[in-house]
Amino acid sequence: MPKWDVTPAGVGLVASQMGEVLGAMSKIVTAYGEDMGGAAMASGTVAEGGASVKGGAGGGLVAAALAEFAQGTAAEVQFIPARAAKSVDGALLATAAYEAGDMEMATRAQRHAAGVDEPDMAHGWTRGDL
Incomplete structure (x- = not known):
């Protein structure tokens, strides 16, 4: 069995710092939508003769592309935090679990967080196969 080198106080410190980062991330996700809308408005449209018109009615090709991009990435951006x-x-x-001395429970919690399923022991796999 591999030896763990975990400092619970260090994990707690990093987790508390991540709490601050996660709070900032939610603001960034909100700003993402607002910034994409602002970019679309600022992109303007092309008028006759090739002149650029800012904030044109209905938007132009760039505004349409930005809107499609924002719509296509919104779920992924919200998934990050x-x-x-x-x-x-x-x-x-x-x-x-590590602090409680239950190494198997700690391993299971890590796998669950990583989205890795437990092996099917009915197929003859053992913990050594992990």
Whole structure:
């Protein structure tokens, strides 16, 4: 069995710092949508003769492309803080289990946080196969 080198106080410090980062991330996700809208408005349209018109009615090709890009990436951008929070929670659960001396529970908590399924023991796999 591999030896763990975990400092619970260090994990707690990093987790608290991540809490601050996660708070900032939610502001960034909100700003992302607002910034994309602002960029679309500033992109303007092309008028007859090739002149650029800012904030044209209906927007132009760049505004349409930005709107499509924002719509296509919105779910992914919103997923980043959620996944980071889940990772921090998994680290805290694993550390608590480590502190309690339950190494198997800590391993299971880490795998759950990483989204890795437990092996199917019915197929003859053993822990040594991990």
